[in-house]
Amino acid sequence: MKKIIALLLLLFIFNRLIQAQTTNTCVTDIDRNGVTNNFDFAVFVNDFLSTNIKDTRTDINSDTVIDFSDFSEISRAFYLTCTTQGHAPGIIQAEDFMTQGEGTSYHDTDFDNEGGSYRQTGVDIKPVSSGYAIGWGRIDEWQQYQITVSQTGHYQVEFMGGSVYAGRKIQLTVGQNSPIIIDVPQISSWEEYTAFSTQVDLVAGVQTFTVQVINEDWVDLDKITFSLSNNEASPTPLPSGTPVPADQYYYIEPSGNDATGDGTESKPFKTIQKAVDQASQAIDKSVAILLKEGKYRETVTVQNQNRQNGKKLTIQGLQGKNKVFLLGSESSRSLTWQKTADGLSFPATAQDHIYRATISGWSGNPESAYLAMNNDFTTIQRLLQAHEPDFDVTTSWKYHENMWKAESGTKTTLTDNITDTSNSYPNAIREAGNLTNINGFTNSFLAGARIFAKDSYSGHDLGIALIINHNASTGQITFDQELLHVSGAELAGSYTKYFVEGKPQLLDNPGEWYYDPATNRIYIWTPNDQTPQNQDIEFTLRPNVIQISNVKGLDVRDVTVEFALHLYGTASGNDGSIRLSNNSDQATNNVVLDNLLLQNSGFGIRIFQNATFGNYTENITIQNSVLQNMDGAGLVMFNSPYGVDQPGGVRQIFVRNNTLANSGYRNKLATNARVHKIKQLVFENNLVTEANHNGVDFIGAYKSDMLIRNNAFVNNCLNASDCGQFKIFVGNDSAADNVLVMNNILAESKGWSYAAQQTNRWSTPQGAGFGGFGFYADFAVSGIASENALTVYKNLVVNNAYDGFHFTTSRDIYMLGNLALNNPRATMWSNSTGQGGLNSSIFNNLFINSQPNTGSWPAGIYFVQDESSWPQTKIDGNHYFIPNGNLIETQSLSYNTIANLPSIAEVQQRTPWEDTGKQLTGYLYQWPGGQTYSVSYSQLIAGTNLPNSFSNSKLQSLISELEQILSITITDNDRIGLLQ
Secondary structure: OOOOOOOOOOOOOOOOOOOOOOOOOOEEEEOOOOOEEEEOHHHHHHHHHHHHOOOOOOOOOOOOOOOOOOOOOHHHOOOOOOOOEEEEOEEEEOOOOOOOOEOOOEEOOOOOOOOOOOOOOOOOEEEEOOEEEEEEEOOOOEEEEEEEEOOOEEEEEEEEEEEOOOOOEEEEEEOOOOOEEEEOOEOOOOOOOEEEEEEEEEOOEEEEEEEEEOOOOOEEEEEEEEEEOOOOOOOOOOOOOOOOOOOEEEEEOOOOOOOOOOOOOOOOEOOHHHHHHHHOOOOOOOEEEEEOOEEEEOOEEEEEEEOOOOOOEEEEEOOOOOOEEEEOEEEHHHOOEEEOOOOOOOOOOOHHHOEEEEOOOOOOOOOOEEEEOOOOOOOEEEEOEOEEOOOOOOOOOOOOOOOEEOOEEOOOEEEOOOOOOHHHOOOOOOOOOEOOEEOOEOOOOOOOOEEEEEOOOOOOOEEEEEEEEEEOOOOEEEEOOOOEOOOOOEOOOOOOEEEEEOOHHHOOOOOOEEEEOOOOEEEEOOOOOOOHHHOEEEEEOOOOOEEEEEEEEEEEEOOEEEOOOOHHHOOOOOOOOEEEEEOOOOOEEEEEEEOOEEEEEOOOEEEEEEOOOOOEEEEEEEEOOEEEEEOOOOEEEEEEOOOOOOOOEEEEEEEEOOEEEOOOOOOOOOOOEEEEOOEEEEEEOOEEEOOOOOOEEEEOOOOOOEEEEOOEEEOOOOOOOOEEEEEEEOOOOOOOOOEEEEOOEEEOOOOEOHHHHHOOOOOEOOEOOEOEEEEEEEOOOOOOOOOOOEEEEOOEEEOOOOEEEEEEOOOOEEEEOOEEEOOOEEEEEEOOOOOOOOOEEEEOOEEEOOOOOOOOOOEEEEEEOOHHHHHHEEEEOOEEEOOOOEEEEEEOOOOOEEEEEOOHHHHHHHOOOOOOOEEOOOOOOOOOOOOOOOOOHHHHHOOOOOOHHHHOOHHHHHHHHHHHHHOOOOOOOOOOOOOO
16 A cells, blocks of 8 residues: 555634634734734644544555544644744743744754654754753754844854764854854764854844854754843943834824924924924934824824935834824714714614714714724724614624615616515524615615615625615615626626615614714714713724835834724725825835734725836835734735836835735725735735635736745635635736745635525535635736746645635646645636636646535536647646546536546546546545645655656746845745645
């Protein structure tokens, strides 16, 4: 018996992130009220596996063996943003390196911890008398560390370790500085370690350094000690917190004074803008604006500041993002409230609970409201505008299930004059009603309100419009604009789910409010039925909290930015909590947004460049941040105009180690992030979860040069069908070139919609209406003949509702080394133009699905292309375990079945494919819900004669080219997905 698969590694349950407080921050868990918790995913996985997985193999005489007996390695499988920090001066143990993954924060020549101690990574750690040490260090193995340096100065770095062999050397690299080569002393026996040292200059703040064995094998390291050199004068202590190094500091405090303050710690300014204006007069200096604990209510504008000689302007929350809040809102405490309904037409149930205030001193009209439930604003509850129906979300991925259902519609009207029967929604908690009788009101009152409506065709689109006419006798409303499905057809129809908001007659529950623009008054029924005078209810007013334009050299870090305005559920192009926008004669370079919490706003970060004159927004880094709970997208990047040879635009963007979550529920731009025709993007080590529509969508660009790696796209497509965890769309006016999608996990998409369910679209073994994919390429083609559009390499797609990999009329694709597990179809290649699948290769992937047969399900590859064009697609070296379905299903361009092929022999006989492909057999396991597994790539291809075309240089050439263009290192290791 030949073992093809030796170890299955990971269970992924992420239908709803589990709330847990831990001391090791690995993944951020977000709830819908804006609560952010730290969540140690690896611990959860290990605990779950040890109690829930059962090895149920019954047939050991098979070609495939899956071993569930050893779960000790599982906790190393998921590594997003796990770090261990040391301090300087201070000691950091050698084994406390950063754990962001093989090739990212460490490198080991194999995947086994030879010492079997302390941490479950490939780095070899052994127990010693002092605790633990890194042992068996071999040439080119390295570890990366992170330390907080409290004082700028000259430090001695002392290593404890050695080698029983002479002549060994290690290399120390701090940040971007030149490496230092250090001789390792010879010791008489292992563990009789001795000290050896070097000297470095360190700048105050968070620093990273790397230690690497560089010439010969067998080096041990125990600990690393940083101490200020004896001849180093102690610098003047800086204030509480750890400010970044700078030539000049300005202090800001909410109780400060711009008129009498001078920006010193004893006489701080009141506003951030005052310090920004002062800093504009010192562009030859590094200036740090230090924000003390508190709430800052202003729009900060940073413009026309081009720092010289590598200097930077930094805006930093001195006590961190849980203490420093930049707000686009004003508080209910600033208004005078009375308990009165003013004779307005509120429902009878609400009349005695209404508080009213006249707005005074605010600029703008409120659109959203949030209740901060404690003084540090860490627990937030959204207060919805008065609306009907008051729908409950009883199933997270059926977000719109309990809204009202229309009877009919056109491009500009919707009619609903029949109360839906309760038996239409057997599992729903609903509020009966229709547009003829709302909360007992039978008059026509909805003109001036808004409607939010899902399309009647497939549930793909959300339409938002102002209601300009309401006829209560017929139950018809008229919109101020056409609402269209993406196909161009009318959006409203008999399967449209919708709600309306923004009139006093709709206010019938605690937590709802209404703004009357005619009188400039707010009316609210508070959740606790107490006066807003003594509560922190935040009303959004300003579309931007930070505006950046024509700037070179800016850091914003360690703050929370929230409550930015978002008008009418649409995108004006001018909103964004942080808006980085340049006109045609402006450019921005070298901006870092680090360790931020952006939440509860219209949009998170918006980046735009007018490229008319060839200017760029470039070298922008967004890292270590959480962008969540946005009406629109958490992150938007785009440029205009756009063309094949158009210079200028947005490029060199680095998005790393972030959480993007729970966004897009009140906007047509319904994703966690949209990247629109930008170039040279690195998107890595991010968690993307709970988006309304696509988790992230990328709209292609000529010469894209993008790297998408080491991300977790999980539990997206919660309010739409025909969407994916990660989607790239090209269309007719663009292309995708040199996009490498590598080592990502894409799990648990749903894609359910009421319209799709009722029309029997996206029918799967789970039922109708589930149009959720893992990876989704839509009309993706290359614009350069010698380059692939996409290289999809070593990704893990698991438990998605429809296809694991879905390619719509896409060509020039290189798909290899991926694992598709428990998706009804592993991969689908649909085709509307005859181009789909051409010049594409599907090599050495593993497709597993043990679901029962339900018609055309399950399947490995579903391929739509006329048989005469089959030779233009190469399919070889794939492994299939699909005991109840077809390995490959083929249809013509007219969608007539050509052949359904359940065995590898039939595939080889009927098609030009799979000369070295393999069909795996045997009963693997009993399938508990929600589990995902992975194998190493070397295990996948063991015993297989690879097709010659697999070993060509195209992949390595792509990696080398991206490394050069993006100035990064891309490590190609044995990992599939985020697992190793």
